[in-house]
Every structure is written in C-alpha cells, then in structure tokens.
Amino acid sequence: MKTALALITALSLLGGTALAAEQQVNLYSARKENLIRPLLDRFSAETGIDVNLVTGKASALLKRLQVEGRNTPADLFLTVDAGRLHVAKQAGLLQPVESRILTEAVPTHLRDRDNQWFALSKRARIIVYSRERVRPEELSTYEDLTDPKWKGRICIRSSGNIYNQSLLASLVAHHGEAAAERWAAGVVANMARPPRGNDRAQVKAVATGECDIAVVNSYYLGNMQSSSDRSERDAAVKVAPFFPNQGDRGAHINISGAGITRHATNRDNARKLLEFMVGDEAQKWYAESNHEYPVKAGVEVSPIVRAWGYPFKEDQLDMGQLGIHNVTAVKIFDRVGWR
Amino acid sequence: MAAALAALVVMTPILTVLGYLFHPGTGTWQHLADTVLGDYIRNSLLLMAGVAFGAGSIGITTAWLTSMYRFPGRRLFIWALLLPLAFPAYILAYTYTGMLEPAGPVQEWIRTTFGLRYGEYWFPEIRSIGGAMVILSLVLYPYVYLLARAAFLEQSVCALEVSRSLGCGPWRSFFAVALPLARPAIVVGLSLALMETLADFGTVEYFGVSTFTTGIFRTWYGLYDEVAAAQLAALLMLFVFSLILLERWSRRQARYHHTTNRYQALPEIGLGRFSAWLATTACLLPVLFGFLLPVAQLGLWALRTWREMVDAGFYTLAANSFALAGIAAVIALLLALLLGYGRRLHPTPWLRALVRTAGMGYAIPGMVIAIGVLIPFGWLDNALDGWMRDHFGISTGLLFSGTIFILLFTYLVRFLTVSLNTVEAGLGKIRPSMDEAAWSMGHGKAATVRRIHLPLMRGSLLTALLIVFVDVLKELPATLVLRPFNFNTLAVRTYELASDERLADASSAALTIVLVGIIPVILLSVTIARSRPGHAEPA
Numbered sequence: 001m002k003t004a005l006a007l008i009t010a011l012s013l014l015g016g017t018a019l020a021a022e023q024q025v026n027l028y029s030a031r032k033e034n035l036i037r038p039l040l041d042r043f044s045a046e047t048g049i050d051v052n053l054v055t056g057k058a059s060a061l062l063k064r065l066q067v068e069g070r071n072t073p074a075d076l077f078l079t080v081d082a083g084r085l086h087v088a089k090q091a092g093l094l095q096p097v098e099s100r101i102l103t104e105a106v107p108t109h110l111r112d113r114d115n116q117w118f119a120l121s122k123r124a125r126i127i128v129y130s131r132e133r134v135r136p137e138e139l140s141t142y143e144d145l146t147d148p149k150w151k152g153r154i155c156i157r158s159s160g161n162i163y164n165q166s167l168l169a170s171l172v173a174h175h176g177e178a179a180a181e182r183w184a185a186g187v188v189a190n191m192a193r194p195p196r197g198n199d200r201a202q203v204k205a206v207a208t209g210e211c212d213i214a215v216v217n218s219y220y221l222g223n224m225q226s227s228s229d230r231s232e233r234d235a236a237v238k239v240a241p242f243f244p245n246q247g248d249r250g251a252h253i254n255i256s257g258a259g260i261t262r263h264a265t266n267r268d269n270a271r272k273l274l275e276f277m278v279g280d281e282a283q284k285w286y287a288e289s290n291h292e293y294p295v296k297a298g299v300e301v302s303p304i305v306r307a308w309g310y311p312f313k314e315d316q317l318d319m320g321q322l323g324i325h326n327v328t329a330v331k332i333f334d335r336v337g338w339r
Numbered sequence: 340m341a342a343a344l345a346a347l348v349v350m351t352p353i354l355t356v357l358g359y360l361f362h363p364g365t366g367t368w369q370h371l372a373d374t375v376l377g378d379y380i381r382n383s384l385l386l387m388a389g390v391a392f393g394a395g396s397i398g399i400t401t402a403w404l405t406s407m408y409r410f411p412g413r414r415l416f417i418w419a420l421l422l423p424l425a426f427p428a429y430i431l432a433y434t435y436t437g438m439l440e441p442a443g444p445v446q447e448w449i450r451t452t453f454g455l456r457y458g459e460y461w462f463p464e465i466r467s468i469g470g471a472m473v474i475l476s477l478v479l480y481p482y483v484y485l486l487a488r489a490a491f492l493e494q495s496v497c498a499l500e501v502s503r504s505l506g507c508g509p510w511r512s513f514f515a516v517a518l519p520l521a522r523p524a525i526v527v528g529l530s531l532a533l534m535e536t537l538a539d540f541g542t543v544e545y546f547g548v549s550t551f552t553t554g555i556f557r558t559w560y561g562l563y564d565e566v567a568a569a570q571l572a573a574l575l576m577l578f579v580f581s582l583i584l585l586e587r588w589s590r591r592q593a594r595y596h597h598t599t600n601r602y603q604a605l606p607e608i609g610l611g612r613f614s615a616w617l618a619t620t621a622c623l624l625p626v627l628f629g630f631l632l633p634v635a636q637l638g639l640w641a642l643r644t645w646r647e648m649v650d651a652g653f654y655t656l657a658a659n660s661f662a663l664a665g666i667a668a669v670i671a672l673l674l675a676l677l678l679g680y681g682r683r684l685h686p687t688p689w690l691r692a693l694v695r696t697a698g699m700g701y702a703i704p705g706m707v708i709a710i711g712v713l714i715p716f717g718w719l720d721n722a723l724d725g726w727m728r729d730h731f732g733i734s735t736g737l738l739f740s741g742t743i744f745i746l747l748f749t750y751l752v753r754f755l756t757v758s759l760n761t762v763e764a765g766l767g768k769i770r771p772s773m774d775e776a777a778w779s780m781g782h783g784k785a786a787t788v789r790r791i792h793l794p795l796m797r798g799s800l801l802t803a804l805l806i807v808f809v810d811v812l813k814e815l816p817a818t819l820v821l822r823p824f825n826f827n828t829l830a831v832r833t834y835e836l837a838s839d840e841r842l843a844d845a846s847s848a849a850l851t852i853v854l855v856g857i858i859p860v861i862l863l864s865v866t867i868a869r870s871r872p873g874h875a876e877p878a
Contacts, residue, residue, distance in 0.1 A: 201440070327562050
C-alpha cells in the first residue's frame with residue numbers, strides 16, 4: 001500500500017511538473033495541425049505562453065474531454081463546425097467567458113448566446129458550376145437544386161460529412177422537417193452519381209464533366225485555385241463559384257470556433273488565446289492561409305476570395321440551430337437514401 | 340493465474356463495449372432498422388466475401404508457388420510479396436484514386452489521346468465497393484501469404500511424397516493434402532484479413548461505401564447516440580466471435596500435428612518455360628499493384644514536396660512512430676506468449692474462453708477500442724484522484740489518460756490477436772509428445788521451452804513481432820484520439836494531409852511509413868527462410 005501510494009505520488013509529481021509549467025494553455029483541436037500550428041506559434045512568440053496541442057476528430061476529442069472530467073488538462077476545445085460546439089455546451093463541458101474583445105469582434109449570431117463558444121472563422125457552402133455547361137443565371141438557391149432541370153447533373157459528397165449535415169440542419173430550421181426531407185429527396189433524385197470523395201473531388205468532377213454543378217465549402221475552391229499542383233489549378237479554372245440565396249436569406253455558412261472548457265486550469269491563458277484568434281493578425285491569417293472568411297468586421301479577405309465577390313449575403317441563422325437540428329438532419333439523410 | 344489476470348486486464352475495453360449491450364435500447368435502433376441497417380450489413384458481407392476471395396486466392400497461390408516451384412525471380416518474390424503489408428489501406432486508396440479517378444492522369448490521358456469526353460468511354464470507378472475490395476485485398480493478402488507459406492514450408496515433405504506415390508498429380512496433391520494441412524494457418528491469415536476489413540474505416544468512408552463500421556461512426560457522430568453506436572460495435576464483435584467459433588467447430592476433431600519429424604529441403608520443382616513465366620507473372624502482379632506502382636506515385640509526389648515537408652519535426656515523427664511500434668510489438672509478443680503457454684499448460688475451458696475474448700480487439704474499429712480504453716481509465720484516474728483528495732488532500736490528476744502508456748495499452752488490446760494467433764499457431768505445431776519426450780529426458784519446463792520450443796517457434800515469434808510492428812506503425816484512429824499533447828506520428832501526419840486531399844504533401848510521411856515498414860519485412864523473411872525445420876542453421 002505504502003509503495004503504491006509513493007508510486008502514485010511520484011507519478012503525479014512527474015505528471016504535475018509537465019503540466020504546471022508557468023505559462024501555458026492546452027488545446028484540443030479538430031482543426032488539423034498544419035492549419036492551426038503556425039497561428040499558435042505566433043501567439044506563443046507574442047505572449048510567451050506555450051500552447052500544447054492535440055488534434056483529432058471533434059467527436060472523439062469531445063468524448064475524451066467528457067471522460068477526463070474535472071481533471072482534464074484541456075483548457076480550450078476547438079472545432080470546425082458549430083454543431084459540435086453546441087453539443088459540447090449541452091454536455092456541460094464548456095464555461096462562459098466574459099470578454100469585451102470577444103463580444104465586440106464576433107457578431108451575435110456567430111457566438112453562443114451564453115458566451116460559451118465563439119466563431120473564429122467562417123466558410124460558405126457554395127455552388128460550384130461548370131463554366132462550359134452552366135450559365136450562372138440558371139442558378140439561384142439551394143431550394144432550386146431539386147428542380148428537374150438538374151437531373152443527373154449534381155455532385156455532392158456523402159451525408160456522413162458534417163457540412164452537409166449542417167446545411168440540411170439550416171433547411172430544417174428555416175422550412176421545417178417535412179420540407180427539408182422533400183428537399184433532400186429531390187437532391188438525391190438529381191445526383192449525377194452516388195456521393196463519393198470529399199469537396200475537392202466534387203470540384204474536380206465538375207471540371208472533368210462528371211457533373212455540372214457541385215455543392216462545396218468555399219475554401220476548397222480557394223485552395224485549389226492557389227494550389228501548387230497544376231492539375232488542381234487546371235480543374236479550378238474550369239469552374240466558377242455561385243453564392244446561393246442572395247435574393248432571400250443568404251448563403252449558408254458554417255464556422256470554426258472554440259470555447260473554454262468547464263474545468264480549465266489555465267483559464268486566463270485560454271481567454272487570451274481566444275482573444276488573439278479573433279484579433280486582426282489571426283483573422284488575416286485565416287483569410288490568407290486557408291481562404292476562409294474572417295468573423296471580425298473590417299479584416300480583409302484573400303485576393304482570390306475577394307474576386308468571387310465580397311461581401312455577399314450570409315444566412316444570419318443562429319449557429320446553435322445547426323447543432324440543435326443535426327440529429328434530425330442525419331435521420332432525414334438516412335430516410336431519403338443519401339449515403 | 341497470471342495469464343488469466345493479463346487476459347482480464349486486456350479485456351476491459353472489450354467488455355466496456357460489450358457492456359453497452361445491456362443498456363436499454365434507444366429509439367435510434369428503430370430508425371436504423373427502418374433505413375440503413377440493411378445496407379450496412381449487406382455491404383459489409385459483400386466486402387468480406389470480396390476480400391476473402393481476393394486476399395485468399397492471391398495469398399495462397401503465391402505462397403504455394405514460392406514454396407514449391409523454381410521460376411525466375413522466386414527468391415526475390417519470397418520477401419517482395421510481403422511488401423504491400425507496409426501500406427496503410429487508406430493510403431493505397433488515396434493514391435489509386437489520385438491516379439484512376441476521372442480527373443486523374445490515366446483517364447486524362449485516355450481523353451486527350453482518343454479525343455473523348457467523360458462518359459464516352461468505359462472505365463471502372465475506383466471509388467466503389469469493387470474498388471474497396473481490390474484495395475483491401477491488395478494490402479491484406481500478405482497475411483494469408485505469410486501464414487500459408489510458413490505452413491507449407493513446415494509441412495513434412497513425407498505427406499506430399501505419400502500423396503504423389505498414391506498417384507496424385509501436383510494439383511491433387513495441393514488440393515487434397517497441402518491445402519487441408521495448411522488450413523489452420525490459412526484460416527488465421529484470412530481471419531486477420533477479414534477482421535481488418537470489418538474494422539476498416541478510412542477506405543470505405545473515402546469510397547462512399549456504407550458499411551457496418553461507417554454506420555457505427557455515423558450513429559455516434561451524426562445521431563449523437565453513443566449507446567446505439569457502441570451496441571452496433573458490440574454486435575460486430577459478436578459476429579466475428581461466432582465466425583471464429585464456427586470455423587473451430589467445423590474442424591473440431593481434426594488435429595494438425597505432423598506425425599513425422601523427417602524434414603528435408605522441399606524438392607523445388609522446376610517448371611517449363613511457359614509455366615515458369617506464368618508463375619513469375621502471378622507473383623509479380625500483386626507486388627506491382629500492391630507496392631511498386633503506388634510507391635512510384637508517392638515517390639513522384641514526394642520529389643515535388645519533400646523540401647517543404649521533411650523538416651526537423653519530421654524526424655521526431657519517425658522516431659515516435661518507430662519507438663511506439665517497437666515497444667508495442669515486444670509487449671504484445673510477451674503477452675501472447677504468456678497467454679499461449681497459459682492455455683497450453685492449463686487447458687481449462689474458462690481460460691480458453693478468456694484468452695479468446697482478450698483477442699477480439701482486432702475486429703473492432705480503432706476508434707471504438709479507443710473509447711473502450713478512455714472510459715475505464717478516465718474513471719480510474721478520477722476515482723484515484725478523488726480518493727487521494729479526500730484522504731491526503733493532494734490531487735493526482737490524470738495518471739494514465741493522455742499518456743504514452745494508455746496508447747501502448749490500446750495497441751495491445753487492438754493487436755493482441757495478431758501475436759496471439761501467430762504464437763498459438765506456432766505452439767500448436769509442437770506436439771505434446773515432444774514436451775513429454777523432453778521431460779522424460781530430464782529437461783525441466785524452462786529447458787524444454789528454451790531448447791525445444793524456442794528454436795521451433797522462432798519463425799512464428801518473428802512473424803508476430805513484425806505484424807504488430809507494422810500494424811502499430813499504420814494505426815491511426817486510436818492514436819489520433821488518445822495521444823498526449825504535442826505528440827505526433829507519421830500516420831497522424833499522413834492522415835491530416837491526405838484527408839484534406841493534399842496527397843502530394845502527405846507523400847513524404849506516407850512513403851516513410853512504407854519504407855520503415857519494409858525493414859522488418861526483409862529481416863523477417865530472411866529469418867523465416869532459415870527457421871524451417873530441417874534446414875541447417877547457417878553458421
């Protein structure tokens with residue numbers, strides 16, 4: 001017993017020293033390392049606060065956070081969609097943050113109403129069309145994608161993807177479940193092929209002629225246009241972006257965002273990191289490095305994104321709604337056979 | 340006793356998952372049964388059938404050819420046929436998609452050369468269930484090959500000679516004697532391949548094929564129903580378990596110990612010119628498509644990007660991967676030996692059941708195992724911490740969660756089957772009469788193990804080490820969620836880039852996994868060649 005106790009104490013001291021270093025903050029991130037590390041390094045350089053990082057799938061990290069309970073080392077939970085942040089909040093894993101910097105930088109519909117999470121960047125789910133085979137006047141709204149004129153012409157990825165789930169969740173929020181189900185069934189009927197590949201693959205499919213239009217996240221197109229890979233640039237020039245629903249509620253957007261964990265030990269540092277991420281420098285970095293839209297007003301988008309037309313009309317739906325209707329959306333996808 | 344205890348500890352995550360079966364069912368089940376469950380089951384079974392056929396026929400054919408016949412390149416193929424083992428399935432999937440998708444260079448070439456447009460010519464769709472069968476067969480056939488070949492080599496040539504003398508031609512000798520004798524080994528190889536098939540997520544997800552495993556993830560991630568997801572995983576486990584039982588039952592009375600110890604070098608049969616080239620081609624194709632071609636493609640990409648991607652951090656990645664895989668392989672082997680001997684020395688039914696269950700981890704998707712590990716350790720950590728706080732006023736925090744220890748434990752749970760099966764296959768071939776002979780000659784148990792078992796099992800032991808090593812090197816989902824802060828592996832780096840379809844950027848890390856994986860493959864094949872009974876030990 002005594003040895004066991006000594007061992008435990010020794011182990012905890014060992015673990016303790018690693019984690020109790022003066023200035024640090026621990027981050028669970030669903031954003032991949034190469035899309036966040038440079039920003040974190042800049043933060044460390046400016047503040048002297050070290051950032052420890054684990055990346056992974058949002059749901060898995062969420063589970064880890066939950067299981068680790070009050071002893072979790074994580075101070076900050078970062079996702080690339082609003083739905084998971086909502087789930088984290090519902091599970092009682094986040095805590096409210098009082099910060100004027102955050103509330104001033106992030107518009108109300110892009111943050112939790114109790115200030116438990118905040119958007120850090122935006123992406124629009126846009127329609128990409130073939131310059132050769134589609135005139136932009138033919139396009140109008142997400143709802144129009146169920147029109148028989150698109151039969152056999154639409155490419156869109158599988159419904160296992162969170163961005164499709166969020167898009168459908170927004171339709172559930174706007175039109176109700178029954179209308180959203182009719183929409184999903186209509187899109188399935190118009191698909192050029194069963195869903196496969198990710199968003200980049202959909203853009204390429206439009207370029208090669210497998211389909212005429214595709215629904216993708218905006219930054220994929222930006223990254224393809226600026227790719228070092230010639231075949232990606234070649235594919236990107238054959239297509240053009242279209243922002244749907246400009247005549248009514250605006251194009252569907254999703255966010256990457258973060259919240260401070262309920263049991264954070266480095267709460268102040270976590271808040272500083274959040275504030276840094278909505279600051280001008282970081283916002284510009286999101287825009288420049290990954291062609292996302294900044295959440296903070298007045299920060300420039302990348303030249304490529306500007307060329308698509310900016311600002312455009314955005315759906316002002318409260319981001320929390322995407323989380324609330326996520327399960328409904330997945331069940332609809334299952335029912336209509338959108339795999 | 341120690342074996343039982345070890346088996347119990349390893350079983351915790353599996354039991355955690357199985358335990359969900361006793362949770363009350365949720366409404367989700369009705370929804371799943373009404374909509375997608377049928378698809379999940381159908382696709383998984385189809386995929387299994389396809390891979391069983393693909394990996395089985397490639398593995399057995401090449402093992403037989405390289406064991407029995409002389410043909411150009413045979414010595415090279417003996418080890419080259421193992422190379423695809425170094426490829427994570429999803430990397431192969433990404434690579435082939437990059438080459439064969441409609442936007443890829445192959446179809447582009449067809450279009451420009453023949454002046455065709457998309458849709459005006461026929462080309463197989465790589466991102467389909469058929470494509471998934473091919474990809475998985477290509478990376479998984481080495482399991483069958485490895486074990487089948489070891490079995491063929493260990494077969495007493497007498498059995499074959501008897502069959503010949505009784506008038507069996509080469510085909511009949513193969514089907515009537517060699518194949519049935521090798522059946523336990525082939526079944527082990529096939530079951531490894533099929534368990535990996537069932538656990539595969541990366542390939543089927545990318546190809547848009549909904550299987551049972553993608554269903555588990557969807558239920559959990561999309562429907563946020565952890566209970567139903569875990570129940571699906573538990574059912575998957577029970578399914579695999581019953582398959583294994585069924586196979587054992589079907590050969591319940593048969594024993595596969597060889598009745599003679601007269602071993603001699605297998606008479607390598609020369610082939611006519613045409614047959615010889617046929618044999619060469621048969622061995623070349625799987626190596627070409629499972630290794631050479633994709634490596635060439637990765638190499639081309641890496642040439643373009645390695646300057647940016649290979650920095651100081653890259654070597655840390657490689658070192659992390661290598662160390663994790665090495666340590667895990669050794670621990671898994673030791674544990675497999677403990678369990679294997681436990682069963683041999685105390686063949687009680689309950690110990691056998693225990694050991695079987697402990698080896699179930701292989702069929703479970705890594706992510707599900709990870710959850711099975713997270714939950715009990717998180718509970719233990721917090722209970723310990725609470726107890727220490729209450730009694731001593733100090734907080735121990737998380738002792739296990741988020742450490743390398745938990746990562747190694749997870750690998751053990753997931754890959755114990757591999758080493759256990761291989762060790763048991765090796766042990767099974769040592770007739771109990773050999774032990775008795777050794778004992779009657781005054782050897783103690785330890786000496787029997789050292790002087791009789793070890794030399795006879797060296798091939799099996801190394802096989803166990805190698806497969807676990809390579810498997811851990813490739814392991815992704817559990818590593819991703821359980822690893823400590825600031826700790827990355829080659830597989831993690833590859834995945835993060837490749838899943839973003841930045842294949843060119845991912846190629847350096849992917850190529851390193853593959854190349855590092857080759858080293859033990861070569862070492863192993865050399866040793867297996869030497870360890871065949873009847874072969875003189877080279878000085």
